[in-house]
Amino acid sequence: MTLKKTLTIAGSDTSGGAGIQADLKTFQELGTYGMTALTVVVTMDPDKHWSHNVYSLPIDVVKAQIKTALSTGIDAIKTGMLSTEEVIQTAGEAIAETELSHVVIDPVMVCKGEDEVLNPGTVDAMIEYLLPRAEIVTPNLFEAGQLAGMKTPSTIEQMKATAEKIHSLGARNVVIKGGKQLQHDKAADLFYDGKTHLLLESEKTDTHYNHGAGCTFAAAITANLANGKDIKDAVIEAKAFVAAAIANGWKLNEYVGPVMHGAKSRFGGPEITTTEV
Numbered sequence: 001m002t003l004k005k006t007l008t009i010a011g012s013d014t015s016g017g018a019g020i021q022a023d024l025k026t027f028q029e030l031g032t033y034g035m036t037a038l039t040v041v042v043t044m045d046p047d048k049h050w051s052h053n054v055y056s057l058p059i060d061v062v063k064a065q066i067k068t069a070l071s072t073g074i075d076a077i078k079t080g081m082l083s084t085e086e087v088i089q090t091a092g093e094a095i096a097e098t099e100l101s102h103v104v105i106d107p108v109m110v111c112k113g114e115d116e117v118l119n120p121g122t123v124d125a126m127i128e129y130l131l132p133r134a135e136i137v138t139p140n141l142f143e144a145g146q147l148a149g150m151k152t153p154s155t156i157e158q159m160k161a162t163a164e165k166i167h168s169l170g171a172r173n174v175v176i177k178g179g180k181q182l183q184h185d186k187a188a189d190l191f192y193d194g195k196t197h198l199l200l201e202s203e204k205t206d207t208h209y210n211h212g213a214g215c216t217f218a219a220a221i222t223a224n225l226a227n228g229k230d231i232k233d234a235v236i237e238a239k240a241f242v243a244a245a246i247a248n249g250w251k252l253n254e255y256v257g258p259v260m261h262g263a264k265s266r267f268g269g270p271e272i273t274t275t276e277v
Helices: 019-029 059-070 085-098 121-133 141-148 156-168 213-226 231-247 263-267
Strands: 005-013 033-045 051-056 076-079 103-105 174-177 187-192 197-202 273-276
Touching: 005 019, 005 059, 005 213, 019 033, 019 213, 033 059, 059 085, 076 085, 076 213, 085 121, 103 121, 103 213, 121 141, 141 156, 141 174, 156 174, 156 187, 156 197, 174 213, 187 231, 197 231, 213 231, 231 263
Parallel strands: 005 033, 005 076, 076 103
Antiparallel strands: 033 051, 174 187, 187 197, 197 273
């Protein structure tokens, strides 16, 4: 048996629910062989209400990891937490050299539970080095507004305008994750391929146990692309995967509850409806 090879260039979540840990769990569930290039280590201080600390790895260590993984012949790449402009440039240039088409950019800008952009200069670097290489970019509402240089969208119409702006910056496809802040009665994401806006909906899950959902969604798209699915099907199936993971999220401790990455294979996934808007 030969597995498709997927690479995540991202940060380590010591609590295990997001980042590279979430990516590898998702890659495994979807039948790909996952590899990693670690950019930062994120820890949480239990003595300070689970506050986050971000420890960046030296750039030569990041480059060496990327070189190692790419030498094996990668089928699809995703990026996650890239904490500095130098790391973003390094990742973007390495991806460009591969001429790989399956590139998923998850433009992580803050840690879950935090509200400060890790480094404001990274937004411009993402636009310059990553978006032009992206088969798809997967921002949440806040990240979409930052990339587009617009107000954070809170309605479907605002999401459409934001997606169009991001697409104009070079990403071939855009999916904006609605999340809890979206003014909508369903769990809704918006997919845009430069021509058509497609609203993806499932029933909302009333839970706070959603740590790692964004990373898991992007990783599922990456694995689906590596396995030969077209971009629209890759996104729709990823939404079903992460919706099941959220519906079966669980309490890790008093501060956080991660999604369950193996939920869809064990319990099935929800129906995803698609509507052009």
